[in-house]
Amino acid sequence: MxxxxxxxxxxxxxxxxxxxxxxxxxxxxxxxxxxxxxxxxxxxxxxxxxxxxxxxxxxxxxxxxxxxxxxxxxxxxxxxxxxxxxxxxxxxxxxxxxxxxxxxxxxxxxxxxxxxxxxxxxxxxxxxxxxxxxxxxxxxxxxxxxxxxxxxxxxxxxxxxxxxxxxxxxxxxxxxxxxxxxxxxxxxxxxxxxxxxxxxxxxxxxxxxxxxxxxxxxxxxxxxxxxxxxxxxxxxxxxxAALQAERARQVSFQPAFCLESVGFGFEAISSKTGLSAQGHHFQAAMRMALAQADCAPAAIDAVVLHSPGTPAGDAAERQAMRAVFGNNLPDITSNKWLLGHTLGASAALSLDYACQLLATQSWPAPPFATDLTPAPSRPIRRVLVNAAGFGGNAASAVISVV
Incomplete structure (x- = not known):
């Protein structure tokens, strides 16, 4: 962190x-x-x-x-x-x-x-x-x-x-x-x-x-x-220091979730419902979130994708991931196959899902053919969460356990 x-x-x-x-x-x-x-x-x-x-x-x-x-x-x-x-x-x-x-x-x-x-x-x-x-x-x-x-x-x-x-x-x-x-x-x-x-x-x-x-x-x-x-x-x-003092008073260890950063991206494209094939707004948001958290891409263990199930949107986010993480891609997962796309609530529900992953070190495998990672391939210590919407807006957050 x-x-x-x-x-x-x-x-x-x-x-x-x-x-x-x-x-x-x-x-x-x-x-x-x-x-x-x-x-x-x-x-x-x-x-x-x-x-x-x-x-x-x-x-x-x-x-x-x-x-x-x-x-x-x-x-x-x-x-x-x-x-x-x-x-x-x-x-x-x-x-x-x-x-x-x-x-x-x-x-x-x-x-x-x-x-x-x-x-x-x-x-x-x-x-x-x-x-x-x-x-x-x-x-x-x-x-x-x-x-x-x-x-x-x-x-x-x-x-x-x-x-x-x-x-x-x-x-x-x-x-x-x-x-x-x-x-x-x-x-x-x-x-x-x-x-x-x-x-x-x-x-x-x-x-x-x-x-x-x-x-x-x-x-x-x-x-x-x-x-x-x-x-x-x-x-x-x-x-x-205050967190350490609080921990000293606890009977048992209670993990805490730290919101390390929130980053934003925007791409000015002519279609307000579309996005570029390279997902430039995703790239900007992820890079800002990583920089704000003083976190190298390699320190991200999993990404909760925005990934709404639209072929163009899903593909653009994957392209943006490759641009930011190179060949060392973290595990990728999504909760939308369980609860749909909740529009303005989706980023918050994805962040809650990220907390669940950090707490349980697991996620359910989708029962259909997909590029989502079926199960974590490494210990989950830090998660990046993506969100995007009409108008060229994107945002990413980094969360970890302390």
């Missing part, structure tokens, strides 16, 4: 996805896909399982104002509560708490609802505007967390949005502008209009839910599958 005296620690993690809320280490036979009718066609989607859906519904009934909130906001709150509880922050509320949440589309369901209402009746609800602004995602998380003295920041940079939020949190913590951060991403895009948009792009998977419809690294046909979810992290800056 880097030689910084001050470490950004992930004190707690929370996640909600098609795999539920209990981590990301399921058996290979249990991905989280179901079929949903979309016009004349039925599409595979990665929706919440029934038990997690009950939790989300219950959350929406806990406060009068929550009954109007968009599903994206509720997902973010549910994940943030898990992260805060794991961090034990409720018993130590004295530090300044800020919130930074990324979402590609924000309050998708509420926006479509209010727009339909307007087209149908010519009027709209008083609350339509505040409930559909992107900023209401972070502000409601801050409200639920009881923050009264920190910033509430919402970010939208397509599918790298969660890393924009985490990068902002890292910068604020290092600048002393906050003592603690709840940061991550949330997205609830399983609406008729959003599914129709993905269909229109011609990238949606032709496979049934039971056929592992999202297949990163499998080549043609395109196997993009839309999913919903959120992941939020409780971030805190701690000195090495």
């Amino acid at each position: 880097s030689n910084r005296e001050e470490l950004i620690l992930l004190r707690g993690r929370g996640r909600v996805s098609a795999l539920g809320t209990n981590g990301q280490g399921p058996a290979a036979a249990s991905p989280g896909f179901t079929m949903r009718q979309q016009g004349p066609a039925a599409l595979p989607v990665a929706a919440l399982p029934q038990e997690t859906e009950k939790q989300l519904v219950a959350l929406g009934q806990q406060h009068a104002a929550y009954r109007q909130l968009d599903r994206t906001v509720l997902l973010a709150i549910l994940a943030a509560r898990q992260a805060s509880a794991q961090a034990g922050w409720a018993s130590h509320p004295e530090a300044t708490l800020a919130v930074s949440i990324g979402s590609s589309r924000g309050a998708t369901g509420r926006l479509e609802h209010h727009h339909h209402e307007f087209l149908t009746t010519g009027t709209t609800a008083v609350a339509a505007s505040p409930l559909t602004t992107l900023g209401n995602v972070a502000s409601w998380v801050a409200f639920d967390a009881g923050s009264t003295n920190g910033a509430a920041l919402s970010h939208s940079s397509t599918c790298s949005s969660a890393f924009q939020a985490l990068g902002n949190a890292v910068a604020w913590l290092r600048a002393g502008m906050a003592g603690r951060f709840l940061a991550g991403g949330a997205e609830a895009p399983l609406t008729a209009f959003t599914l129709a948009q993905m269909q229109a792009l011609g990238i949606y998977s032709p496979f049934e839910a039971t056929q592992f419809p999202c297949r990163p690294g499998a080549g043609k046909p395109s196997t993009f599958v839309l999913g919903e979810g959120a992941a939020v992290f409780a971030l805190e800056m701690v000195s090495r």
Whole structure:
């Protein structure tokens, strides 16, 4: 890991996805896909399982104002509560708490609802505007967390949005502008209009839910599958000395996850839905993340790919990997074959997956032909995570165990 005296620690993690809320280490036979009718066609989607859906519904009934909130906001709150509880922050509320949440589309369901209402009746609800602004995602998380003295920041940079939020949190913590951060991403895009948009792009998977419809690294046909979810992290800056003193008081060794860096890349291409064959934005993001972490490419043991199952996107990311790592490629893995592409939440869920890999030293092997590494070939000490989205944006993060 880097030689910084001050470490950004992930004190707690929370996640909600098609795999539920209990981590990301399921058996290979249990991905989280179901079929949903979309016009004349039925599409595979990665929706919440029934038990997690009950939790989300219950959350929406806990406060009068929550009954109007968009599903994206509720997902973010549910994940943030898990992260805060794991961090034990409720018993130590004295530090300044800020919130930074990324979402590609924000309050998708509420926006479509209010727009339909307007087209149908010519009027709209008083609350339509505040409930559909992107900023209401972070502000409601801050409200639920009881923050009264920190910033509430919402970010939208397509599918790298969660890393924009985490990068902002890292910068604020290092600048002393906050003592603690709840940061991550949330997205609830399983609406008729959003599914129709993905269909229109011609990238949606032709496979049934039971056929592992999202297949990163499998080549043609395109196997993009839309999913919903959120992941939020409780971030805190701690000195090495303070961490050592904390360890001395522990009865047993408790590993801590260190977010070493977040890097960004951009490529100015004419197509805002495309990317170069060389993945220049991926290259820039990975190189920045490595430089910020003071980490040589050879020190990366595994990469959690963005890899959404689109042949062009998958190929460009592999080209970028070869440009950055040369012939010494690390192991590569992805969680999208288990929980789909969750747009603005995907980077955060990939980072949570990276933590799972560091903790368990394992990952499930995809049951289809792919270039993903079936199992780790070496001890996993440091992981690089990639994310990218429409508009030429890319972001990468480096995480390790201390």
